[in-house]
Amino acid sequence: MTSSVQAPEKTPVLSREEALYGSVEMPLSVRQWIWAAAVVLLVLTGLPVAGKRRETFRPDPDYRVPYEMSSDYWLFERYSRLAASESKTLVVGDSVVWGEYVPADETLSHYLAALAGEKKFANLGLDGMYPVAQAGLLEQYGEGISNSRVILHFNPLWMASREHDLREGKEFRFNHPQLLPQFSREIPAYKASFADRLEIVAERLLPFRPWVRHWRWECLGGADLARWTLAHPYASPISAVVKSAEGDAPVRRANLSWKERGATVQDFPWVELGESPQWRAFRDSVEMLRRQGDTVLVVVGPFNEYMLTPRSREGYRRVVSEVGKWLQETGVLYFVPPSLPSEYYADASHPLSEGYAMLGREILASEAFARLLQPTTEKSTQGTNR
Amino acid sequence: MLFHTWVFGVFFLVFYPVYLAVKGTRLRDYWLLLSSYVFYGWWNPLYLLLISYSTVVDYFVVLRMAKSRHRKLWLALAVSNNLCLLATFKYAGFVTENLNALLAAMGGQYVIPVPNWLLPVGISFYTFQSMSYTIDCYRRRIQAEPRFVRFATFVSLFPQLVAGPIQRASNLLPQLQQEQKITLADVTDGLSLFLVGLFKKVALADYLALYVDKVYGAPGHYQGPALLLATAAFGWQIYFDFSGYTDMARGIARTMGYKLMLNFNHPYLAEGLGDFWSRWHISLSSWFKDYVYIPMGGNREGQLKTYRNMCLTMLISGVWHGATWMFVIWGALHALGRVFTRELEKTAFWMESVPKFVKQMLVYAFVTFAWIFFRARSMGDARVIISRIFSPQWVDPAFPLLAAMLVLMVWLYQHLYESRARWALQLAPVKVGLATCMILYLAMMVGSSDRPFIYFQF
Secondary structure (H helix, E strand, C coil), X not given: XXXXXXXXXXXXXXXXXXXXXXXXXCCCCHHHHHHHHHHHHHHHHHHHHHHHHHCCCCCCCCCCCCXXXXXXXXXXXXXXXXXXXXCXXXXXXXXXXXXXXXXXHHCHHHHHHHHHCCCCEEEEECCCCCHHHHHHHHHHHCCCCCCCEEEXXXXXXXXXXXXXXXXXXXXXXXXXXXXXXXXXXXXXCCCCCHHHHHHHHHHHCCCCHHHHHHHHHHHHXXXXXHHHHHHCXXXXXXXXXXXXXXXXCCCCCCCCCCCCCCCCCECCCCCCHHHCHHHHHHHHHHHHHHHCCCEEEEEECCCCHHHECHHHHHHHHHHXXXXXXXXXXXXCEEECCCCCCHHHECCCCCECHHHHXXXXXXXXXXXXXXXXXXXXXXXXXXXXXX | CCCCCHHHHHHHHHHHHHHHHHCCCCHHHHHHHHHHHXXXXXXXXXXXXXXXXXXXXXHHHHHHHHHCCCHHHHHHHHHHHHHHHHHHHHHHHHHHHHHHHHHHHCCCCCCCCCCCCCCCCCHHHHHHHHHHHHHHHXXXXXXXXXXXXXXXXHHHCHHHCXXXXXXXXHHHHHHHHXXXXXXXHHHHHHHHHHHHHHHHHHHHHHHHHHHHHHHHHCHHHCCHHHHHHHHHHHHHHHHHHHHHHHHHHHHHHHHCCCCCCCCCCCHXXXXXXXXXXXXXXXXXXXXXXXXXXXXXXXXXXXXXXXXHHHHHHHHHHHHHHXXXXXXXXXXXXXXXXXXXXXXXXXXHHHHHHCCHHHHHHHHHHHHHHHHHHHHCCCHHHHHHHXXXXXXCCCCCCCCCHHHHHHHHHHHHHHHHHCCCCHHHHXXXXXXXXXXXXXXXXXXXXXXXXXXXXXXXXX
């Protein structure tokens, strides 16, 4: 049995002013905002420093940035600084230097160290890198690479066609978009929206973001917290460490030659270097390194010429010749190694383990490398082309 | 242009200094209008044609109405013009599809082509805002705005343009008419509102959306626990999403010296459905109350007509949200719920014996249940979800514990805010601590977010 009653008058939660114009639940005064900003600044500047101290980073001589962490530029910067401070010769480049088809102890830097008899070569290759991105990498994260000896690998593959050269107008899936010029230079194949470009530029202005990305790679496998908890609903993100910066990357692909893989002869058209964004970016990288006081030795190729049609091989040689000409004119040490045996190539540009060993021997025996080791005043501006 | 993107950040960085420079001059209205149109046209410049058309018609109709003896005629013209816009762009597809279904059921061979027009973002909001101006002028509650630029700015003011709060002319127009004085408190309050809104949207709504989208995307693959949690999560997602947008809108407006009305007031602490609707999307609820419910008679013509008016208002509110039968069902559920709870609230048992917390839980459960029809893609999906929720078979829902904890913390905060212990939340260390945690969470834990706001589709 229920009876009808009058609802009691309730005290309104909001005043009339609040109801009309809306309350501010958490109003902070100027002083309180200053306090909040100070604490935030302190944390965001302190955390990377504290993180660096907490995280032991003693890379072994054959260390390379793990494949999954190729976009962890904070780690790249840390490793490059460390390697430069240990007076190592820094081997910089894309997946050819990184060692796409080989384990960490069969890469170019490993063989250079083994053959030279001293563990003084650091693998600064990053997977998925290409000249335009590499220029961005060196500009934004390469400050630590200064007053060092640098072996910079030039992979002619990036000039093999307009598509490789990022000149095709159609959409192209990009690795490392964060490293590309967003507004200053046009990359025809890079079709990111204005909003995406702006976000990348804005992120560059936030100095703590690279560390945040690193921390996410370390603890959350590269995901943001929300996505990570979706995959690990009951785990604590504080204790989670998915990927250690010191962990070695496993071999990603089988140790097979290009013929065993079923790759066929290609008729790459090769681009004119004068209009090539990739070539322009590569030149920028060389000049940037030199401005930072580095002594640079450019190793051109060796590309898998067996995989080219006769016509394409002509184009390739033209490109290499023009590259050599520019390096010579600008006084950069360079070395064009001869082709490796066909069975030493895994594809058009990546050597297999034996290929790296042979390439290492060629580099060490070259006159350009000998000049690289000379004190600065004794270096001439001549490269070699054996 | 979304508030939580860098594009908006750049837009505001350009807009604000100029605004500060011209706010004391006649250029202010022109600058506000231009900026609002840039903001709106960023989605699609074609949208500007529609909002301009609606603005021009309402402006001139109201001016003519003021001088005319046939005021009702001019009112009818303005209102039907706005309703026609809505009908064309929002409901034409729905009506045609249903007509086709009817024709097919009657054995007809003819199929009417279904229009597939782009629904302009925010059309439901600015048409309602413009209509409220026209009706208030007709009722002589406000005076017609003589300056076109100012009226156009009132319709399109960018912080509230695409998803409200739907402003009344009596609130916003006087603010636009007077010289704007921006105090330091306006700026800090605006920043506070923006931060809270940003956190609600990016850290909470978009987080919950990941789980909700996964489960509601394929409800047949999930069992009761996951479906129940996804439904509850959607209730919070839509609250965080929409109230987050509103907070940001109000925060931006506050930094410009304008006070926009409150739109959400802890709706999940409501003790009755009537109470819920006085806390949820307040600007729309009060719009319907003032321009639909009361003109129909409100509660002045007996119980039966009161309930009829209530039900019709809720049904129209459902249809306002979207042109599908799911929204109609959602509106109908709330209509029935309101009638039932109104009766319940008259009983001594409910008023005196049922603890407040139980009332809150019951309202929350009902509202959450109704969200199923709001979110499900089809009636079939809704049936699957309901049947599985009510015949539970235990399968680990894999709902992120962190998300549950965050929601719980917000819920506790709101309880505390509405309790006598509210003073504790106003302590400086608490506020600074909360703001710091929110900024750090946004800076470190959240990925890039350009997920649009749910209410943009309405």
